[in-house]
Amino acid sequence: MEDWSLHPPWVWLPPSHYREEDNQPARFFLFRKTFSWQPDDHDQDDQDDQPVLLHVSADSRYRLFVNGHRVSFGPCKSPRGQWHYETVDIRPHLRRGRHRNVLSARVLRYSSLVPGSSSIVSRPRPGFLLVPAVPGRPPVGTDTPWRCCEETTRRIVPRSEWNYLLGPPFLCINERVTEDAALAGWHSPPYDDAAWPAAVPQETAAVQMLPVVSPWRLAPRPIPALPETPGRLDGVIQTHGAVSADQWTALIRADQPVVVPARARVTVDLAVAHLLTAFDLGVDTSPVPRPRSKADRSDPRGGRARLYGPRDFYTVAAGQPAHAFEPFWFRCFRYCQLDIVTADAPLTVSGIALRETSYPLPVTTRLLQATPPDLMRIWAISLRTLQNCRHETYEDCPFYEQNQFAADARLQMRFGYQLSPDDRLARKTLAEFDASRTPDGLIGAQSPSGFPSRQIPLFSLFWILMLHDHLRYHADAALVRRYLGTVDGIVQHFEARLDAARGLVGRFEADTWPFVDWVAAWMVPGHIFASCMPPAYHATGAATVNSLLYAYALRHAADLCDFVGRRSTADEYRARVATLQAAVNAQCRGEASAFYQDGPGVAQYSQHTQVFAILTDTVTGDAARRLLRQTLAAPGLARCSYAMQFYVFRAAEHTGLYAEVFAQLLAPWRAMMAQNLTTWAEDDVNARSDCHGWSASPVNEIVTQLFGVTPLEPGFARVRIAPRRELLEAAEGTLHTPRGDLHLRWAQGEALTVEATREMAVEVVLGATTYPTVLAPGETVCFQ
Incomplete structure (x- = not known):
């Protein structure tokens, strides 16, 4: 079988519907594929939970959905000369038989001409790629018909609107969104995408007699997917307007809706217990009287503090039964502010959620x-x-x-x-x-x-x-x-x-x-x-x-x-x-x-x-x-x-x-x-x-x-254990080493006890005395 990565089916909007990159740092695009899914005849019912794997990537970033469910976010940032793709199992979200299934993706394309995010790379041309790991199963690859359009009502806030009191605009991730009724439910099966143009292939194959190759040299994602763990905001700092602090507290803790009256403006400053990185709907920074002057980060100064930070803007469309906003990129925040202005109708806020994300490092120390x-x-x-x-x-x-x-x-x-x-x-x-x-x-x-x-x-x-x-x-x-x-x-x-x-x-x-x-x-x-x-x-x-x-x-x-x-x-x-x-x-x-x-x-x-x-x-x-x-x-x-x-x-x-x-x-x-x-x-x-x-x-x-745990030889072939008991009167902890974990414990006037999960050659140093020994798995050894 020919390696798909040599000639991947990258697609994009047809030229008649795509404006070439101009002075905007980034733009958003939507892709959709409707299909039915039925396991092959030789697949047994008891094998119906077998994974359905897809390879997916985009230039610059994508969020992939299956029947409205988030399933992948990428591509993973990559070094020069490589472009990563993710492999994702969509089986948990597929519907069998005659039911329609929809694969959809929102793609954020950073310009290759205008500076955008300082850590997200773009190639000279845009593209979206999806390939089944098993060719044609299901028949959803970008070598089959897809629909696409530009999401013109969502844009990245340009540098011309940046508050330079915050420093240079390195990230370029904040959004200005006007809700588009025509796109409501675009990533779910009932949506009708007949008016969208068909995606067309990007010409990436070599030109005859010229050594031209694809601008994307594909490589699998080398790190695990980042989890997105649901969470809540923890408290209300201060409020202004017709909605009380108690009402906001009931919203974030018990999902009790808040109604903002017509022709009103309300503001609430919300907090999490500690600074985190998450997908949320917020503005982030610390409550301070002016930029670059910070003292106690949890002091709201009697309600006189102001939040400084990048802003996202969301305008709802009248007549829609529900509204929802989340930023494409995660935010870092400890405090966030909602500033709501209503026109001739009230607005009900029914929930505020976040999904915390970071690299899933398994910490064993x-x-x-x-x-x-x-x-x-x-x-x-x-x-x-x-x-x-x-x-x-x-x-x-x-x-x-x-x-x-x-x-x-x-x-x-x-x-x-x-x-x-x-x-x-x-x-x-x-x-x-x-x-x-x-x-x-x-x-x-x-x-x-x-x-x-x-x-x-x-x-x-x-x-x-x-x-x-x-x-x-x-x-x-x-x-x-x-x-x-x-x-x-x-x-x-x-x-x-x-x-x-x-x-x-x-x-x-x-x-x-x-x-x-x-x-x-x-x-x-x-x-x-x-x-x-x-x-x-x-x-x-x-x-x-x-x-x-x-x-x-x-x-x-x-x-x-x-x-x-x-x-x-x-x-x-x-x-x-x-x-x-x-x-x-x-x-x-x-x-x-x-x-x-x-x-x-x-x-x-x-x-x-x-x-x-x-x-x-x-x-x-x-x-x-x-x-x-x-x-x-x-x-x-x-x-x-x-x-x-x-x-x-x-x-x-x-x-x-x-x-x-x-x-x-x-x-x-x-x-x-x-x-x-x-x-x-x-x-x-x-x-x-x-x-x-x-x-x-x-x-x-x-x-x-x-705790004094260091390698005596590369790779911890021998381990030095030299706790500074003069600085710690009592201590207990589990310390990771590449050779296995060590459990150390001591108290004032008592012996040091050491236990290893695997056999390990160690030198225990206590004062002027060194004890060379080999620890057996599970054995507890005491050193005076």
């Missing part, structure tokens, strides 16, 4: 007890933050951008390895960044990317750390070999930018963003791409931290090479580290200060430079310990953001000062809890994103430091 008890809350907030920033990709933030950046994803992936055996999303992420390689050897700072964006050179170094993390936790030699060429290209890019006179990493290209971190002292008002790096970079063309980050990545690259037997390359990379260490010590250590300078000969200092000097062993021993203590005590140093605090924790671990400074380093997370954040914020400079996965460092600290 569980914190059951911890003293001090606020660690339990810190743990829960960290897990929720990661969940909200994990969908078809890892996301920097689910509210503003939903972009997958290498520095963010590196940390989110690492935290995920400590929680779950599922690394499918992580593998997809490694591939997406590898596919984003540019001719200069770097990977894209973000991938997938819906439109060209600024390069951030240092983020390529974090991709090397990302690959190293996967090695430590999963020890997949084939995966490491696959990506070593990309590692070499990144290394060579930085090597080519060493200043010959000073031996330091010099300036990057002018059209890049040499981003290091969100630091208030590094902001240049009105010039974002000149911000977020030490000012010494502008003055000297060399920021010390850039050289140190390069050395840090080189060390990890050397480990990767060692793992697959490339010893000479590993030696070469370590020799380059020694050269960088010498250059930094010679050029960036001022005699008048205990600190490393942010640039050669510049009396400016940051925590970042000191931390990476410690992590690269550019300073060692007692000198490194003194430097870290001074770094954390000095009030004038530029401070690391929540994300970069991860590396401060690592410097504390590296110098043996972890227990001494742990409470100080955890203080920013306790401060966020005091502001009633339910997820961790991006940083304390912008007061922008209230949910940022890179800030979930407490997961790493609780697993690898407080």
Whole structure:
């Protein structure tokens, strides 16, 4: 049988009914197929529950229905050079015999000419594809007749209407909908689509004598479908107009309808218990007096607070028996506002629902007890933050951008390895960044990317750390070999930018963003791409931290090479580290200060430079310990953001000062809890994103430091268990490792008990004593 993926039947509107892409960022299209379904004669009744599988995709996104039931949402975001399709079982929703069945799809097509969503890719031409997994069974593929039309009464709100107080319009997902009576029930069997034009094939086959191929190189979805779990709103914050707070509360809790009188305007601010990502009908943000100024997130300020956020608009059509609106794309929110204006007739609101969605990571690491008890809350907030920033990709933030950046994803992936055996999303992420390689050897700072964006050179170094993390936790030699060429290209890019006179990493290209971190002292008002790096970079063309980050990545690259037997390359990379260490010590250590300078000969200092000097062993021993203590005590140093605090924790671990400074380093997370954040914020400079996965460092600290579970060898071939009982008086938890789960428990004055679900070679470290042992499955061992 010929492989259908070589010549897939992509279809679209006929040219006479399709306006070519103009200045709109995106448009909506509807597709329908009516059919009857009867199992073949040789199919037995007792086999009637066998799956009926379809492959489906679209450019750019689709929502597929069977007889009005949602069955698939996609296609999954994909790297350059690939286009994913979903395989879905429609059997549960089919009706047998003479009953009519309808397959229908709403397709959101982002323009390939006008910037739309920054993380959703479009090919030069639109298309919709549906193919039965068993050819012709049922006969519903897009190589058979389908009907289609443009949904002109639903559109994406253009950038011209965007509120730039919220920042740039990265997502481009908000909608303005005018209910169209002619489309009522369009995805259900009774609807008559006779007036719709027939869909026509998109010409994707090769032209004779020319090597032209389809713009969509199809590949199956590599991750599971995202669940959509029904839920409810939890409370009413404030109301204005003729409907009382009690009435709104009865609606969201007991589905008691609310009637908005004619010629009235009512507003209600609604809340969920914690920030989440869901399909709902709402406007999302926190109740604040003005944008970018946030304190207690749950304080409505006596009813005077205002909600700021992107808006969706829905206008109902008169004479319709029922109205329903849900956005095509999920929203991130903790609060949402309904603003209802009626004309000459009342409007009844009979229900408000949501369907929560995120990547279904099976979390097997569980914190059951911890003293001090606020660690339990810190743990829960960290897990929720990661969940909200994990969908078809890892996301920097689910509210503003939903972009997958290498520095963010590196940390989110690492935290995920400590929680779950599922690394499918992580593998997809490694591939997406590898596919984003540019001719200069770097990977894209973000991938997938819906439109060209600024390069951030240092983020390529974090991709090397990302690959190293996967090695430590999963020890997949084939995966490491696959990506070593990309590692070499990144290394060579930085090597080519060493200043010959000073031996330091010099300036990057002018059209890049040499981003290091969100630091208030590094902001240049009105010039974002000149911000977020030490000012010494502008003055000297060399920021010390850039050289140190390069050395840090080189060390990890050397480990990767060692793992697959490339010893000479590993030696070469370590020799380059020694050269960088010498250059930094010679050029960036001022005699008048205990600190490393942010640039050669510049009396400016940051925590970042000191931390990476410690992590690269550019300073060692007692000198490194003194430097870290001074770094954390000095009030004038530029401070690391929540994300970069991860590396401060690592410097504390590296110098043996972890227990001494742990409470100080955890203080920013306790401060966020005091502001009633339910997820961790991006940083304390912008007061922008209230949910940022890179800030979930407490997961790493609780697993690898407080409970002390780390790999002694790649893939946890041997496991180190070194709990910090001086920081946790009592604790109990189940810790995931790729070799099986470990259950640890201790209380003040009692022994540590360890139980493994599988045989496991471990080294238990308690104080100055190490106990090498092999744990048998189900055996509980006590260590004094």
